[in-house]
Amino acid sequence: MNDYGLPIWGNSNFTIDSEGRVCLNTDFKPALIDMVNEIRDDGIRGPILLRFPHLIKKQIVEIYSNFARARKEFEYKGEFHAVYPLKVNQYPGFVKNLVKLGKHYKYGLEAGSKAELLLAMTYNNFDAPITVNGFKDKELINIGFIAAEMGHNITITIEGLSELKAIIETAKERFAPKPFIGLRIRLHNSGTGIWAKSGGINSKFGLTSTELIEAISMLKEANLIDRFTMIHFHIGSQISEIHPLKKALTEAGNIYAELRKMGACNLKSINLGGGLAIEYSQTKENANRNYTLREYANDVVFLLKTIANHKKVDEPDIFVESGRFVSASHAVLIAPVLELFSQEYTEKKLALKDQNPPVIAELFDLYKDMKPANALEYLHDAISHLDSVLTLFDLGYVDLIDRSNGEILVHLIMKKSISMLGNKQNYADLLKIQDEVQERYLVNFSIFQSLPDFWGIKQHFPIMPLEKLDERPTLSASIWDITCDSDGEISFDSIKNPLFLHDIDPEKENYFIGFFLVGAYQEVLGMSHNLFAHPTEATIRLKDDGGYEICDLLESQSVSDILEDMDYDVSLIRDTLNERIEKSSLINEKEKKQILGELYLFLNDNGYLKTIG
Numbered sequence: 115m116n117d118y119g120l121p122i123w124g125n126s127n128f129t130i131d132s133e134g135r136v137c138l139n140t141d142f143k144p145a146l147i148d149m150v151n152e153i154r155d156d157g158i159r160g161p162i163l164l165r166f167p168h169l170i171k172k173q174i175v176e177i178y179s180n181f182a183r184a185r186k187e188f189e190y191k192g193e194f195h196a197v198y199p200l201k202v203n204q205y206p207g208f209v210k211n212l213v214k215l216g217k218h219y220k221y222g223l224e225a226g227s228k229a230e231l232l233l234a235m236t237y238n239n240f241d242a243p244i245t246v247n248g249f250k251d252k253e254l255i256n257i258g259f260i261a262a263e264m265g266h267n268i269t270i271t272i273e274g275l276s277e278l279k280a281i282i283e284t285a286k287e288r289f290a291p292k293p294f295i296g297l298r299i300r301l302h303n304s305g306t307g308i309w310a311k312s313g314g315i316n317s318k319f320g321l322t323s324t325e326l327i328e329a330i331s332m333l334k335e336a337n338l339i340d341r342f343t344m345i346h347f348h349i350g351s352q353i354s355e356i357h358p359l360k361k362a363l364t365e366a367g368n369i370y371a372e373l374r375k376m377g378a379c380n381l382k383s384i385n386l387g388g389g390l391a392i393e394y395s396q397t398k399e400n401a402n403r404n405y406t407l408r409e410y411a412n413d414v415v416f417l418l419k420t421i422a423n424h425k426k427v428d429e430p431d432i433f434v435e436s437g438r439f440v441s442a443s444h445a446v447l448i449a450p451v452l453e454l455f456s457q458e459y460t461e462k463k464l465a466l467k468d469q470n471p472p473v474i475a476e477l478f479d480l481y482k483d484m485k486p487a488n489a490l491e492y493l494h495d496a497i498s499h500l501d502s503v504l505t506l507f508d509l510g511y512v513d514l515i516d517r518s519n520g521e522i523l524v525h526l527i528m529k530k531s532i533s534m535l536g537n538k539q540n541y542a543d544l545l546k547i548q549d550e551v552q553e554r555y556l557v558n559f560s561i562f563q564s565l566p567d568f569w570g571i572k573q574h575f576p577i578m579p580l581e582k583l584d585e586r587p588t589l590s591a592s593i594w595d596i597t598c599d600s601d602g603e604i605s606f607d608s609i610k611n612p613l614f615l616h617d618i619d620p621e622k623e624n625y626f627i628g629f630f631l632v633g634a635y636q637e638v639l640g641m642s643h644n645l646f647a648h649p650t651e652a653t654i655r656l657k658d659d660g661g662y663e664i665c666d667l668l669e670s671q672s673v674s675d676i677l678e679d680m681d682y683d684v685s686l687i688r689d690t691l692n693e694r695i696e697k698s699s700l701i702n703e704k705e706k707k708q709i710l711g712e713l714y715l716f717l718n719d720n721g722y723l724k725t726i727g
């Protein structure tokens with residue numbers, strides 16, 4: 115059975131049932147395809163994003179319980195806190211669930227802009243922490259003070275001395291309750307991986323050691339040193355190895371102890387930022403990370419304890435801001451296959467003559483007589499025969515029908531050899547051929563809208579069909595989205611991610627592809643290229659009796675809504691279309707009326723395709 119690497123990336127969240135369907139790995143194992151069909155029964159077409167709150171909860175519990183265990187194991191005296199960085203996914207369908215599920219732990223929110231801070235002030239559980247990072251102006255700092263005045267437990271982390279000056283000024287102007295102040299430190303140890311730019315000596319963020327010393331004296335002078343409680347760093351996202359984090363922690367731990375000695379009397383927390391990686395890879399060879407959350411928690415607690423004891427300071431409270439780790443697994447994008455492109459190479463299309471040129475006759479024999487034992491040899495013969503067919507065509511010895519027969523036969527032989535020799539055989543030739551005969555699956559979604567990190571930085575996301583997992587997929591597949599951009603393609607990658615899908619006829623059956631781990635960053639980074647909107651979304655709530663409930667169904671934006679978002683005057687668009695139809699002399703009154711009705715429907719529906727899938 116091809117499990118598409120589920121044991122590697124799935125984190126036991128999904129399973130495959132005896133009918134070959136992807137199911138939630140819960141007590142009653144509901145199949146994803148049933149959820150999709152239920153939503154489609156209401157007439158919804160196009161891509162659907164399913165949210166699973168039970169998977170948000172699972173990640174929150176995992177973080178808190180691992181740190182609780184590590185603190186107990188090492189008899190750690192500092193506290194543990196976590197905040198969720200809103201930039202990773204600000205969609206209400208996610209945030210509202212997260213806040214509710216995190217209430218018990220006092221799970222807080224992190225904001226990096228005015229809009230995010232206002233969201234945090236509205237939705238955060240009242241006794242849970244809020245942290246603010248990123249570049250700030252006086253207005254943003256002012257909003258932070260308002261949060262403190264409302265009673266929020268808020269820490270504003272400054273990125274540079276000018277921000278500290280603005281805080282000192284604001285403190286003089288505002289009312290009595292003041293926010294806590296954090297300092298972002300610039301480390302000389304940085305992370306690894308594509309996102310590592312956030313840390314390191316050349317980082318965009320943070321104070322150098324000289325600036326830290328200056329900050330302490332500024333805080334003392336302004337009588338705000340008692341509000342300074344936290345140092346913060348963030349070495350980048352999806353940290354692939356634990357080693358750079360340990361180096362950064364050692365550095366931060368020592369800075370913490372030094373600042374305490376310099377009179378930072380209320381400094382008690384170290385905020386490690388985010389960066390906790392998740393596994394996206396579908397093959398063992400390409401695994402993304404070399405550590406587990408258990409190891410991460412142990413290392414953090416043990417290292418900070420060691421440094422604090424050595425430097426004779428109190429063990430600091432630990433803050434983490436993991437975003438990807440908490441949100442990635444909660445969302446699955448499901449999109450129907452509309453078409454298979456190279457279906458022209460079927461046996462049906464063969465137009466063999468009564469008398470065929472010898473090379474074509476031989477190709478036909480190879481195709482008929484192929485067996486596992488001779489498959490590789492026949493495959494080699496077929497490829498060299500194709501060369502001959504094309505040369506003979508150029509010389510005028512065979513006609514277009516012969517050439518077409520030759521091309522079809524060679525493709526059929528390639529496919530047959532792949533299915534006989536299996537996907538896992540590491541024949542170099544076979545891999546090359548899989549690249550050549552890859553089937554192009556046209557899928558009803560937009561890569562730009564739903565997998566922007568694939569487009570931007572070639573981030574891989576696990577891909578698998580929702581059904582037929584009890585049948586061996588035989589076609590090496592590339593995925594084409596419905597934008598008219600040639601970058602809207604996930605091509606077959608025989609080395610890093612050989613994707614095989616089933617040979618289906620989309621006119622006869624529905625075939626759905628699932629894109630997993632899309633809950634972090636993808637939704638808000640997604641863009642409306644070709645004016646395709648955020649997909650239809652639904653939240654799946656598990657019920658105690660084993661069933662599930664489809665909640666908060668939010669249909670993809672209509673064409674008029676998306677045009678309105680771009681500041682088009684939609685009523686003007688409607689009027690102009692009306693007027694142009696009214697003026698047309700090519701159609702009669704009855705036809706005009708019908709056309710107007712049709713256009714009205716199109717404008718009020720979303721732009722994804724509706725054919726079959």
Ligand SMILES: *Cc1c(COP(=O)(O)O)cnc(C)c1O
Nearest residue numbers: 348351352388389435436437438
């Ligand atoms: C982006 C960001 C995070 C979240 O990082 P993940 O890799 O998603 O965990 C946390 N803290 C800060 C300051 C960030 O900028």
